[in-house]
Structure formats: structure tokens, C-alpha cells
Amino acid sequence: RVNGTRLMETLHSTCEFGKAHPWGTHETETGMARLALNDDDKRVRHWLIEQAKALGCKVTVDQMGNMFVFRPGKNNTIPPVMMGSHLDTQPTGGRYDGILGVIAGLEVLRTLHEHDHQTEGPVGLVNWTNEEGARFPMVTVSSAVWAGEIPLETAWNCKEVTPTAGQKPQTLKQELERIGFLGEVPASYTVQPMAAHFEIHIEQGPILEDGGLKVGIVTGAQAYNWYEIEVKGRDSHAGTTPLSARRDALLAAAKMIVESNKAAKEFSGLVTTGIFRAEPGSVNTMAHTVRFTLDARHPSDEQLAKMVSRCRELFEKVAKEESERGVEVKWTTLTENMAVQFDKGCIAAIEESADEVCARFEEAAGGRKLWTHLTSGAGHDSCNASKRCPSAMIFAVTREGMSHTPDEYCSPEDCITSADVLLGAVVRYDKA
Amino acid sequence: RVNGTRLMETLHSTCEFGKAHPWGTHETETGMARLALNDDDKRVRHWLIEQAKALGCKVTVDQMGNMFVFRPGKNNTIPPVMMGSHLDTQPTGGRYDGILGVIAGLEVLRTLHEHDHQTEGPVGLVNWTNEEGARFPMVTVSSAVWAGEIPLETAWNCKEVTPTAGQKPQTLKQELERIGFLGEVPASYTVQPMAAHFEIHIEQGPILEDGGLKVGIVTGAQAYNWYEIEVKGRDSHAGTTPLSARRDALLAAAKMIVESNKAAKEFSGLVTTGIFRAEPGSVNTMAHTVRFTLDARHPSDEQLAKMVSRCRELFEKVAKEESERGVEVKWTTLTENMAVQFDKGCIAAIEESADEVCARFEEAAGGRKLWTHLTSGAGHDSCNASKRCPSAMIFAVTREGMSHTPDEYCSPEDCITSADVLLGAVVRYDKA
Numbered sequence: 001r002v003n004g005t006r007l008m009e010t011l012h013s014t015c016e017f018g019k020a021h022p023w024g025t026h027e028t029e030t031g032m033a034r035l036a037l038n039d040d041d042k043r044v045r046h047w048l049i050e051q052a053k054a055l056g057c058k059v060t061v062d063q064m065g066n067m068f069v070f071r072p073g074k075n076n077t078i079p080p081v082m083m084g085s086h087l088d089t090q091p092t093g094g095r096y097d098g099i100l101g102v103i104a105g106l107e108v109l110r111t112l113h114e115h116d117h118q119t120e121g122p123v124g125l126v127n128w129t130n131e132e133g134a135r136f137p138m139v140t141v142s143s144a145v146w147a148g149e150i151p152l153e154t155a156w157n158c159k160e161v162t163p164t165a166g167q168k169p170q171t172l173k174q175e176l177e178r179i180g181f182l183g184e185v186p187a188s189y190t191v192q193p194m195a196a197h198f199e200i201h202i203e204q205g206p207i208l209e210d211g212g213l214k215v216g217i218v219t220g221a222q223a224y225n226w227y228e229i230e231v232k233g234r235d236s237h238a239g240t241t242p243l244s245a246r247r248d249a250l251l252a253a254a255k256m257i258v259e260s261n262k263a264a265k266e267f268s269g270l271v272t273t274g275i276f277r278a279e280p281g282s283v284n285t286m287a288h289t290v291r292f293t294l295d296a297r298h299p300s301d302e303q304l305a306k307m308v309s310r311c312r313e314l315f316e317k318v319a320k321e322e323s324e325r326g327v328e329v330k331w332t333t334l335t336e337n338m339a340v341q342f343d344k345g346c347i348a349a350i351e352e353s354a355d356e357v358c359a360r361f362e363e364a365a366g367g368r369k370l371w372t373h374l375t376s377g378a379g380h381d382s383c384n385a386s387k388r389c390p391s392a393m394i395f396a397v398t399r400e401g402m403s404h405t406p407d408e409y410c411s412p413e414d415c416i417t418s419a420d421v422l423l424g425a426v427v428r429y430d431k432a
Numbered sequence: 433r434v435n436g437t438r439l440m441e442t443l444h445s446t447c448e449f450g451k452a453h454p455w456g457t458h459e460t461e462t463g464m465a466r467l468a469l470n471d472d473d474k475r476v477r478h479w480l481i482e483q484a485k486a487l488g489c490k491v492t493v494d495q496m497g498n499m500f501v502f503r504p505g506k507n508n509t510i511p512p513v514m515m516g517s518h519l520d521t522q523p524t525g526g527r528y529d530g531i532l533g534v535i536a537g538l539e540v541l542r543t544l545h546e547h548d549h550q551t552e553g554p555v556g557l558v559n560w561t562n563e564e565g566a567r568f569p570m571v572t573v574s575s576a577v578w579a580g581e582i583p584l585e586t587a588w589n590c591k592e593v594t595p596t597a598g599q600k601p602q603t604l605k606q607e608l609e610r611i612g613f614l615g616e617v618p619a620s621y622t623v624q625p626m627a628a629h630f631e632i633h634i635e636q637g638p639i640l641e642d643g644g645l646k647v648g649i650v651t652g653a654q655a656y657n658w659y660e661i662e663v664k665g666r667d668s669h670a671g672t673t674p675l676s677a678r679r680d681a682l683l684a685a686a687k688m689i690v691e692s693n694k695a696a697k698e699f700s701g702l703v704t705t706g707i708f709r710a711e712p713g714s715v716n717t718m719a720h721t722v723r724f725t726l727d728a729r730h731p732s733d734e735q736l737a738k739m740v741s742r743c744r745e746l747f748e749k750v751a752k753e754e755s756e757r758g759v760e761v762k763w764t765t766l767t768e769n770m771a772v773q774f775d776k777g778c779i780a781a782i783e784e785s786a787d788e789v790c791a792r793f794e795e796a797a798g799g800r801k802l803w804t805h806l807t808s809g810a811g812h813d814s815c816n817a818s819k820r821c822p823s824a825m826i827f828a829v830t831r832e833g834m835s836h837t838p839d840e841y842c843s844p845e846d847c848i849t850s851a852d853v854l855l856g857a858v859v860r861y862d863k864a
């Protein structure tokens with residue numbers, strides 16, 4: 001068993017780096033705004049290095065700033081069994097998404113260390129850079145570079161989406177350099193291979209809580225793509241330009257967003273616009289340019305492609321037929337992620353561990369099984385890892401299914417339960 | 433007659449202060465970004481003081497930064513006949529909107545000066561601060577304070593809508609102080625009364641050009657109101673939040689904008705959204721808050737009120753019934769401007785002057801009348817002035833009716849024609 005008190009204390013103390021958006025009265029009742037590679041991310045990264053060294057672990061930082069912590073086993077010529085997640089957050093993020101996965105991984109290493117447990121091969125922890133894609137709009141980009149799915153240069157050149165006031169948008173590489181985490185080790189599965197990748201994450205959905213369950217064992221993740229849509233019209237005077245003479249980029253973009261929601265319903269998928277910018281931005285002048293994002297998801301790759309095609313048709317129709325004198329619309333793909341199936345061996349290790357851990361609660365629950373298989377609605381670094389090594393995930397209960405919001409919450413009991421499941425799964429997988 | 437060459441040279445040379453957005457190859461083929469009270473506005477204001485002094489005119493600056501230039505007449509105990517417009521522009525503005533009115537007024541003073549023409553009473557020029565409402569979102573705010581329509585403190589406290597990178601939003605008063613144009617004279621029609629207010633402005637619509645006409649004589653302006661709409665929902669994860677569980681502020685705002693356009697069509701009015709901001713602004717997180725503006729116009733005060741009421745109903749419906757788990761919507765009024773009728777005496781003076789000036793072209797035009805009465809689609813400082821003194825406006829031809837865009841254009845001939853009409857109208861009104 002992990003040390004639950006230490007796990008929770010560690011989690012909350014690291015949230016001092018980047019805490020924001022208080023929502024309750026207790027000092028831990030705040031959210032987070034630790035955007036990738038900002039000064040708070042730098043601080044928590046230095047903290048992680050210290051903790052790893054205190055356990056006698058080796059730390060390497062690769063060219064994407066991914067941090068690998070290695071605890072040697074009996075045979076160190078074989079690749080390590082890794083636990084990983086991310087320490088970056090959304091601008092209005094919470095204390096669990098990503099953070100729980102890294103801190104629980106560290107707690108597993110601490111538990112192995114204090115019990116002097118010798119594993120067969122090395123066991124380790126990875127903190128993946130910019131998982132959220134909230135600052136640099138390429139989600140899970142650093143595990144993707146590791147997996148050979150995205151070229152290093154493309155990732156390095158990714159520009160931040162909301163520049164700091166008074167500055168030009170920085171690239172991911174510039175910010176890695178600035179905070180001192182541009183490592184020399186290539187970000188590559190060939191250079192730093194893994195025997196397996198296990199990840200705890202909050203569910204971010206309501207199924208566990210609604211079902212009175214303790215643990216989710218994730219068998220795969222839905223497909224999702226991100227796009228930026230640019231709509232170009234003509235700026236002109238709001239008081240003197242008849243409706244029929246307009247090329248109003250903002251009105252056209254609003255119509256497109258409404259249409260994209262209809263497409264999502266038609267295909268039983270999800271489409272969301274989270275960013276919307278209009279230029280020049282003056283009350284009595286029509287916008288000449290609007291840029292907005294589209295986050296499109298579906299459990300089926302094929303249905304996702306169809307849903308996105310429908311959006312393209314609908315947007316073209318708005319641009320040509322429903323915008324008076326017409327606007328132009330241009331799509332840029334930010335990321336495309338196929339649906340993922342996780343590894344049977346990893347899933348089996350988690351199942352065995354979950355059986356054991358959940359047994360604690362099953363008497364009180366009248367013998368009811370307290371874990372279930374789930375599919376992830378969100379993308380995770382494990383999806384990229386799974387392309388190059390056996391991978392699977394453990395989901396922890398999420399209050400009201402809410403995440404990417406300051407009051408996202410996973411109870412201490414649920415955090416600890418998931419960490420115990422992780423510990424058991426890693427020890428089992430290493431043994432096997 | 434004014435000196436047309438000097439008029440055009442002066443106009444373009446002052447556009448060096450704040451020129452932006454080149455659209456052609458000639459050095460004058462650029463737009464403007466001279467937002468109220470920025471450094472370029474400061475420079476052009478200092479330039480205006482010098483020019484006025486060179487003509488032996490007195491200059492006063494009031495508490496709103498309005499600049500009054502006075503040329504004495506025979507009897508200086510009576511209020512002056514004023515010409516006025518504004519030197520501030522839209523962020524993607526052109527070289528004529530406002531600027532032509534001030535520079536033509538200066539040219540009239542220069543013409544009177546070089547002919548040593550003595551007027552009955554004083555004649556003057558006023559440069560109204562922040563007419564556009566593009567930086568501080570209260571349109572024609574400074575003539576409104578002068579007319580006693582808006583309290584000084586309300587205007588002073590108005591915050592800029594797009595803060596400079598790296599700074600807090602500044603108030604109008606802070607910026608007046610910063611550029612040294614916070615005058616001591618009260619901004620008030622009781623302290624600085626006017627005998628009349630004449631304003632040249634580009635038409636900003638297509639009627640003159642389409643009709644092959646030279647001059648518009650403006651008999652009034654339509655009513656218009658500005659609002660800021662705040663939509664509050666809940667930020668949550670784009671990949672794990674089912675559509676049915678959402679409180680998506682951005683989608684709701686998009687629906688409202690689409691509905692507002694329907695309301696505009698229903699009432700044959702105009703509704704425009706020029707500013708739209710979504711927070712927190714992350715691809716995979718729904719916005720918790722969206723703020724957008726509404727610019728609503730109608731020739732009839734009553735129909736405008738009805739059209740805005742319809743928007744309120746439609747937005748409420750979107751918020752309550754068409755946004756899954758619902759959003760909240762809050763309206764803030766930024767400005768409300770009733771429809772205006774200009775003064776018959778001022779209109780008559782312009783008509784007589786226009787008859788004389790247009791006679792130059794009427795032979796070539798086969799005796800066709802080359803001026804027409806028009807109603808303004810845009811608001812102008814003359815609308816506020818008209819509440820406290822006889823007022824009327826002269827419209828100049830606008831290429832393709834386009835304004836609030838860098839390539840807004842009024843030909844030298846049309847600029848000069850309007851200035852000649854202004855000269856004749858002012859001299860006649862003063863005489864009468």
C-alpha cells in the first residue's frame with residue numbers, strides 16, 4: 001500500500017506552484033493555472049528532480065522537456081516499466097487532471113524505496129510536457145514526438161496560443177530554453193524505450209461516481225481532431241452598411257458554430273469551440289477576420305471523419321449562401337488522433353491489482369464489483385505511448401464528472417485507491 | 433473658394449500621425465489606426481494648436497480634451513458659429529471619417545484668414561475627443577458631455593476596450609492626463625456655447641456615388657444603441673462532457689448573435705456584433721464566460737426599442753431553452769442615442785451654399801441637381817450638438833459606401849467640394 005497521507009500532502013503542496021481561482025474556503029480549495037513551461041511549471045519541475053534524487057533515482061530530460069525518472073531494478077539492460085502523466089494544467093484547471101498521475105507515480109517510487117523493494121527491471125516515472133495543449137495548441141505533443149508521430153521541429157515551432165501581455169507569441173522551443181528544460185536526449189522511443197506505460201488519470205466523466213464505483217480500467221480512447229477555422233470578410237460600418245451589403249466574418253462564424261453543434265448531434269459525437277477571436281474588435285465595425293477552434297470527437301475514426309466532413313460542407317454553405325455578400329473560410333488542422341485500444345497485458349495487470357485493492361471496500365458494498373472497464377473521452381499521453389509500448393490507464397472517480405475547471409475534485413480516498421491500484425499493477429507487470 | 437491643394441496636402445500630411453494598413457502602392461494609400469488619446473492623437477492635437485495659433489486664433493481645451501479654436505469676428509460677445517468633427521479613428525480606419533471634417537474646418541479658417549474676411553460673430557473649429565467610441569466604448573461621448581447628456585464622471589471613468597499589451601485598461605481621464613489634454617474649462621454648452629454647429633463627414637453609404645451626386649445635406653440621423661452582453665456558463669472538458677450536460681457560454685453566444693440578425697431583418701433595422709471575447713480560451717475547454725457587443729440601429733426610436741426587446745426575448749430563450757443545462761445572460765447599456773432632426777436654418781444655409789457650389793458641375797451634368805437630402809446611418813457629434821444649438825451636416829461622396837476600413841476613400845474633388853459648401857454655409861449663417 002502507498003502512504004496515502006504523504007500522497008495527498010505532496011499533491012497539494014506541489015499545487016502551491018500555480019494555484020489559482022479559489023472556489024472554497026479551505027486553502028486547498030483552489031484550481032490551477034500552471035500552463036506548460038511557465039514559471040510555475042519550471043518550479044514544479046525542479047521540485048520533481050529533487051524528489052527523484054532523494055530516492056536515488058536517475059533523471060533525464062529529453063529535447064521536448066519530457067522528464068524521465070528511473071529507479072534501477074535487478075536487470076537494468078531491459079527497458080523500464082514506466083508510470084506517467086503531466087504536471088501542466090488548463091488556464092482554469094484543477095488539482096487532479098495530470099497532476100494526480102505524476103504524484104501517484106512518485107508515491108509508488110517512494111513506497112518501493114522505503115520497502116527496499118527490488119523490481120526485476122527498472123521502474124520509472126515520466127512527466128510529459130504540454131499534455132493539455134492549452135498553451136501550445138498541440139495536445140499530448142511531447143509523447144507524440146517520443147512515439148515518432150510528430151516531427152521534433154513541428155513541435156518545437158508550435159507557438160503559444162495566448163501570448164503574455166506585451167510579448168510576441170513564444171514557441172515551445174523558446175520556452176523550453178527559457179526555463180532550462182531543453183534537454184539533449186532525443187525525444188524518441190528508440191533512444192528511451194519503455195517496457196510499458198501505466199497512467200492514472202481522473203475519469204473526467206460521471207460514470208464511476210454515478211455507478212458508486214471505485215476504479216475505472218481504461219481499455220481505449222475515442223478519436224479526436226482539432227482545427228483552427230479562419231473566416232475572412234470585410235470590415236465596414238455597423239450603422240451605414242445595409243445587411244444585404246455585408247461580408248460579416250463574425251456573424252458567419254457564429255452561424256458556423258451553431259451548425260457544428262447540429263453536426264455533433266447528427267453523428268452522436270462532440271464538437272466544441274473554446275477559442276474565438278475577432279478582428280479588429282470595435283463595437284461599430286464589422287469584423288474582417290475571425291479565428292475559432294473546433295475540437296471534434298467520436299469513438300469511431302470513420303464517424304469522426306464523416307462528422308468533420310459534414311462541418312466542412314455546412315461551413316461552406318454558410319460562407320457562400322448565408323453570409324450576404326459572402327465570406328471565405330479556411331481550415332487548419334492542429335492535431336488528429338485516431339481512436340486507441342490499450343494493451344491486454346497491461347489491462348490484465350491492472351485488473352488483478354484492482355481486484356485486490358477493491359476487496360477492501362467490497363464487503364461494505366455487499367460484494368458488488370467496484371471496478372469497471374471504461375473508454376476515455378479525452379486524449380492522454382498513454383494514447384501515444386501505446387503506439388510504441390504496451391500501455392493502459394486507471395481512472396479515478398471525478399466529482400460530477402467535471403474537469404478543466406477549478407473545482408474539479410477527486411476525494412483523498414479515491415486518489416489513494418487509484419495509487420494502490422497503480423502500485424499493484426506495476427509490481428505485477430514488472431514481475432511478469 | 434477654399435484652397436483645394438492645401439486642403440488635400442494638409443489632410444494627408446496629418447495622416448502621417450497614425451497611418452496604418454497600407455492597401456495600395458501610393459504613399460497616401462494607407463488606412464489609419466489613430467485611436468483616441470494615443471500618442472499619434474497627441475501629436476496631431478499639438479499640430480492643430482500650432483496651425484490655429486499661426487492664424488491668430490485662440491485655442492481652449494476642455495475637461496474632455498475637446499479642442500476649440502476661435503477666430504474673432506466683429507462682435508465677440510455672441511457665441512461662435514462652429515465647424516467640428518473628430519481626429520480619432522477606428523483601429524482599421526481610413527483617412528476621411530472625421531479627419532476630413534476637422535481639416536476642412538481648418539481650411540475654412542485659413543481661407544477666411546488669407547482673405548482677411550471679417551465675420552459678424554466669431555467663427556471656430558472643434559475637435560471632439562473619442563468620437564468613434566472605438567477605444568473608449570462610448571461613442572460621441574465628449575460632445576455628449578458638452579451637451580449635458582452624459583455626466584463628466586461617467587465619461588471620465590470609461591475604460592478602454594482593448595488595453596495595450598502588458599497594461600491594465602486605462603480610463604479616458606487617465607489617458608487625457610497622460611497626453612496632456614485634460615483641460616480646465618468645463619465641457620459644457622453653458623460655459624462654451626455655440627451659435628451653430630456645422631460638420632462635414634463622408635457619407636459612409638452609397639447613395640451619393642450611386643446617384644452621381646456631389647453633396648449630401650443631412651436632415652437627421654437614425655437612432656442607435658450599444659450594449660455589452662455577458663453570457664455565463666460553466667467551463668468543462670470538451671472530450672468528456674456530453675452535449676446534454678453542457679452550459680457552453682460560447683455556443684449560446686453564437687446562437688444569440690444569429691438570432692439578433694434575424695431580429696434585425698424582422699424590423700428592417702441593423703444589428704451588429706463587432707467585439708466577442710471568450711474565457712478562458714482553450715481548445716478543449718468550454719468557455720465559462722463570453723462577452724460580446726451589440727450595435728442596434730433604426731430610423732425610428734420606437735422600432736429600435738422593439739427590435740432590442742425582441743433581441744432580449746430571443747437571448748433569454750437561447751439561455752433558458754436552447755443551451756442544454758442553461759446559461760445566464762446579462763445586458764449592460766453602453767450608449768443610447770435617439771433619432772435626431774437637424775435645424776432648418778442650418779440646413780437652409782447649406783442648401784444655398786450647395787446650390788452655388790454645385791452650379792460649377794451642373795452644366796456638365798446637363799442641369800441635373802447635384803445635391804440631395806440624406807439621413808445619416810451613423811451617429812455624429814452634430815447629433816449631440818443639435819440638442820444645444822442649431823446644427824446640420826454636409827456629406828461627401830464615399831467610394832462604394834465603405835468606411836471603418838483602411839481603403840475608405842473620398843476623391844480630392846469631392847473633399848474640396850464639401851469644404852466649399854461648408855465655407856459658404858458658415859459665411860451665410862454668420863451673416864444671417
Ligand SMILES: NC(=O)NCCC(=O)O
Nearest residue numbers: 131132139378379671716
Ligand atoms: N486528459 C486531458 O484533458 N487531456 C487533454 C487532451 C484532450 O483534450 O483530450
Ligand SMILES: NC(=O)NCCC(=O)O
Nearest residue numbers: 239284563564571810811
Ligand atoms: N461616423 C461615425 O462613424 N461615427 C461613429 C458613431 C457611429 O457608430 O455611428
